[in-house]
Each structure stands twice: as structure tokens, then as C-alpha cells.
Amino acid sequence: MAGEPCLTTGSVASTGSATVNAPVSPRARRLASEKGVDTAQIAGTGPHGRIIERDVIAAQGTPKSGLAKAMMADGGLQAPAAGSGIGGMVKGSDLKVWKPTHTENLAGEGEEFKVEKMSNMRKLIAKSMYNSLQNTAQLTHMLGADARRIQALRKKAKKALEEGRIDANITINDFVCYAVIKALKKFPKVNSHCLGDTMRIFNVVNLGCAVDTERGLMVPCVKHAEDLNIIGLSKALKKVAEDCKKGSINPDLLSAEGASFTVSNLGGFGVEWFTPVINVPQSAILGVGTIVPRPKDLGAGVYAFVPYLGLSLTYDHRALDGGEATRFLKQVATEIENLEVEF
Template identity: 50%
Template sequence: MAIPIIMPRQGQSVETCILTSLLKSPGDQVKKGEILFEYETDKASFEEEASEDGVFLGAFFEEGDEVPVLKTVCVIGREGEDISQFSQDNKYPTFTDSHESDETVNFEAPKETRQTALSTKNSEHYIRISPRARKKAEIKNVPINELSGTGPNGRILNRDVEQWLQTKKSSSSAKATPKREKIQAQPPSEWATTTTLLSKEDYEIKPLTNIRKIIARAMHQSLQSSAQLTHHLSADARGLLAVRKQAKKENVDLTLNDLICYATVKALKKFPQVNAHLSNEQLRLYKGVHLGIAVDTERGLMVPTVKNADDLNIHGLSSKMHELASACRKGSIDPGLIAPEAASFTISNLGNYGVEMFTPVINLPQVAILGVNTIIYRPRPMDDGSMAIIPHLGLSLTYDHRALDGSEATRFVKEVANEIEALTPSQILG
């Protein structure tokens, strides 16, 4: 019996996943537990195993496709089984099968080109084409019947559309040469001059990764749909550094970031309007602090959430943060913990990189995010009239002005500074 393998739902907010790798081809033998394909959400990657022994009968999507969750990705079963019944799950099925009876149609040619297709494709009414190639052809107005497929069984792939466009571009450039020379006889604009000086040897085209595309969309949407501005303030870091120094002496694993996050959680408990989400013109004030921590990984920036961080002492918070950061870097993080909705407030620390000031972007629907900068030594007048060089920690709070007034935001970031300045070795280490 043929078994459909669906795209799993990794978290309630995940609607689609990127199919990053298909590890089997039609006709391959499959053992239970073998990896059939790899996929990723906006922040984590996963593998899908075969639930039974069998033969890989076909796939409905190509690598790189954005697949809706719960849709059939591929089918395993007995050799020769018909899998066309599963194609109803997908609007544009792209499975391939080694059997002649299944090498029928996947995409109906447009009405205006169907007669041409009939005469050139041995009277076949359908053209085999992948969803990505179909979408590309529609966007670029490429006549599908003019394409030559290089995929399995002559299926048209995205590269075939790209090849057609490249050929067309070269042909058009050759025809347009006389006109172009006439136009260039006129004084060129500054932009035209700059562009003319560039050749293909001067640059390299590097497509954005799927993760980068998703992050880009989220950041662009955040800036477009909210009123963001940033307040900068610094905190006296003498107590912070004293705690860190004593912790190292006692072999206690506490970082500066652990201490800053701990102080921020305490401040958030006093400002519930900052520990909140804004949605549909309503503020959702959270009773617990669900702290998002920005983690730099090879796959891009990830923001896992420490749930109920206010219930943890400094050591528990530190342990949980390190655990989540490790899971992010390994790609094993729970997708539910990296959704923007999971956290009620986020901290992004760039102090290790020497950043003195920056403007972090809010993870909507959160209403604020705290950027932590490097420690800078500055002169400061003392009570006795003398001057001293004091370490200062820079704090950059970006907030949504729709949810918070400037005075509220200022009081909050000042409270974060107060909590940091109140840290002492005896308080933290006992």
C-alpha cells in the first residue's frame, strides 16, 4: 500500500517549510528510519524519516520549493503502485515515476498555445513542469510550449526557464546594438556611466539563502508596520564587572550577558507595558517574562525564548540560555521557541563585537527590544569634585511608539540601568 509522506507542522505558527534536500529518487529502495528529505522553517532545520520499508515512488516538490505544511511531499510503497491519487493534495504535482503509465500530464498548456503544443509534442495535451518553473514562467511571460525540459522524463525545471530567458536576452542584445550606440552618443547620466564601467568580472551574483529571505521579509515587515524609534542610555558597569571578576575567581560560569539579562528581567517585572504584544489595536500584557535572546549561528540569527524567565534565579537563567543557544547552533531547537510570538521581550547583545551603539529591530508583535553595546571607559565627575574614568555599558532600547510613549520607554531603560548598577558580588554569588 502506497504511503504518503507529508510535510510536518513544526510549531503552531509555521504554515510552510522549505524543502532543502530530497535524498531519494524514484525507484530507490527505502528502509524504515532512513532519511527521505530535509527541510527547514524560518529558523531551524529538520529531517523526515521513512515510516515503513518500501520503494521511493515519487516526489511532488523540488528542492528549494516552499511547501505548505501537511501537504504530501513524496510517496513510498511497492514498486509499480499508482500514486496519482495523492496528486490531488497538491495543485501542481511534480512527482516522477519510472512507469510508462504514469508519465502523463502535470500542467495543462495555456489555451492559446495548446494547438502548437499538440503539433510539437506528439499530440500530448499536457506539459510536465515543476511549480518553481511554472511560477517563473508566469512572472516572466515565458511561453511554456517553447521550453525544452531537462528534468526526468523531459520535465521542465527552473533552470530551463532561466536558460530560455538568457538565450532571449542574448538575442535581444544583438538586435539592439545599433540603437544602443545611437543612444550612447548622448551625454550619459551619472548612473549610466557607473553601470557601464562594471563588467561581470567586477562582481559575483550570490542568491539569498532561504533563511535570509525569511529574515529579510520579517525585518522589512516590522519596519513597515510599526512606529519604531530608539533611545540610548548608559549604565555604570563597575558592579557588573565586579560580579564577573568574582565569579571567575570562584569558577562560577556566569557571563556578562547572563547578568544583563537577569537585570533586565527584574526591570520588566516593574514595567508590564513593555513586557507585551501589540495586536489588533490591543496590548497583551504578560504576567511572566518570556525572554527572547538573539543567538548568532551559521544559518543566521535565531531568537529562542526562555519561558517564564522571572521564575529562574541567575544560575537557572544562565543555564537555560546556554542550553537554548547550543540547540540553535546544532539546529535542534524547538520551532515553537523561536517564533516571534513566543517571546514577550527580546535582548540582542553586540557588546562582544565592540559595537558602541545600534538600532535593533523589533520582533513583532513584541513592543520593544533591548540592544546591549560594548563597555566604554569615560571620564565622570565624582562627589568630591575629582574626575574618574568609569566603565559604562551602552543600552539601546527600540520601542514601538504605537504602544509606548517616549517617557515610558525612557523610564524603563533607566530602570534596566539601575538594576545593572545594583548588581554586587554578594547579591549574586552569596
């Protein structure tokens, strides 16, 4: 998913009545030219109404991140005079209350449909998805992983939490992400960005995780996830997910370029397999499905139903061949089936 671009507003905010043909200082004129500010619309605060640099800066308005802009336009919120970001930038967390999109019923009474305008956030998501599918060669491979091991670990973690031996509610998704990190360290080319004729191969795992929020899909990332144990990873994943839902996520953690690989989990909705869309410029994304019973050969002619976890890997065929993508997917399954963690 696209992050929160740091853009400044393009509107002109005058501090008083503009003076026609008011004198403009050289520095103010240069800055106005760079920023596209019309000095004729600015009231100067210098001697004799002279327009100085600070007047041009004030006329630019308070800079706002992409998420803050979308929230303001979609919910009619007002920005504070200065935000908590760099240079006073207004972030999503500075807009304390989010008002969900209101549907405008443009159809008359008794009509068979209504027209709903897309929110700015929805437009950002749409643009990102369209760009991903238009500019990459995406293919999805699907594989099941025996989930008995992580189910046993989940049961063990739940008991440890109840007994106060750990302070994190470690979920199935946390164990899957932990296994993915291990697999990525063994397949560095999957942990990469495809940049056309070059690739950026990461030595660290900056793990993106898709989060469903009221405002739409958001993909924050956990930096240097390979340095975390299972408890630390569980806490970090929950922290960024909660920050997204509250609108307080650090914009730097939403940049698609900030993550090296993404995991999207729809298992909680009962989905077994799906085709996740790559968060470009990343080279791949893993979709995690629900756990369902499937027959398995236990050896010696013995078959039994065991719980299987659906894994769907979408990769950019420009960056990865099918064989390497499949080997990585099988490695993820192997890590899940043989995961060792300490509480």
C-alpha cells in the same frame, strides 16, 4: 526574529503507479480536497486499487518545520521518513549535518562582482525584518550604565567557578539579562505584544535572546525567566544558544510570539550603540553594546573615568510613549548598577 512555522510539504508523493479514474473513498476525497492533493496522481492501496484515506496522507509527504525546509533547500539535505516532532514532523535537529550555503559565481572571470543567491533561511530573516519595519513605529533611545558593579560580579563569579562553588560560567550578558528581567517586572507594558488595537501584557518574562549562527540570526527564548536565579538563567541562555548553533533548537522556542521581550548583544564585536529591530509582535527590544570608559561626576567636584555599558532600546511607539520607554531604560541601568546576586 521569526520562529519555525509548522508547514506541511505541498508536493505529491505517490506510492506506486497511479490508476486513471481509480475509485476514491469519501473520506479520502474529503481529505484530498482539504489538503489540495490531486488524487489522479495517487496509486490506491485499497481493494481493486481504491484510494483510501491513508493513501492521501502518504501523498502529502512527511511534514517539515520551516527551519528544516530551509536547511534542506539550502544544503541539499534529505529528510528522514519521520521526524522527532509532533505527528512525525521533521525538525532542524533531525537533519544531522548542516551544509553551509554554496556561492554560485554567476559572473565571468575578471568581473568586478559576483551574484550570490539568498538561502531560504536568509529569505525568512529578510521577510521578518521587512515586516517589522514596515508595520511598526520604531524609535530607539540610548543610555549608558555604570558597569563597575557587574564587572565586579563577573570577577566574583569567575572565582567561584574556579573554586568549584558554582557550575556555570556567568557572563556579563547573563548579568545584564538578569537585570532586564527585574526591570521588566516593574514595567509590565514593556513586557508585551502590540497587536494593533490591543496589547498582550505578560505576567511572566519569556526572554528572547538574539543568536548569531552559521545559518543566520535566530532568536530563541527562555520561558518563565523570572523564576530563575542567576545560575539557572546563565545555563538556560547558553543552552538555547547552543541548540540554535547545532540546529537542534525546539521550534516552539523560536516563535516571535513565544517571547515577550528580546535582548540583542553586540558588545563582543566592539559595538557601542545600535538600533536593534523589534521582533514583532513584541513591543520592544534592548540592544547591549560594549563597555567603554567614560567620565563620570563622582560628587564634590570629582570626576573620573568609569566603565560604561551602552544600552539601546528600540520600542514600538504605538505601544509605548517616549517617557515610559525612557523610564524603563533608566530602570535597566539602575538594576545593572545595583545588582545583587548570590552564588
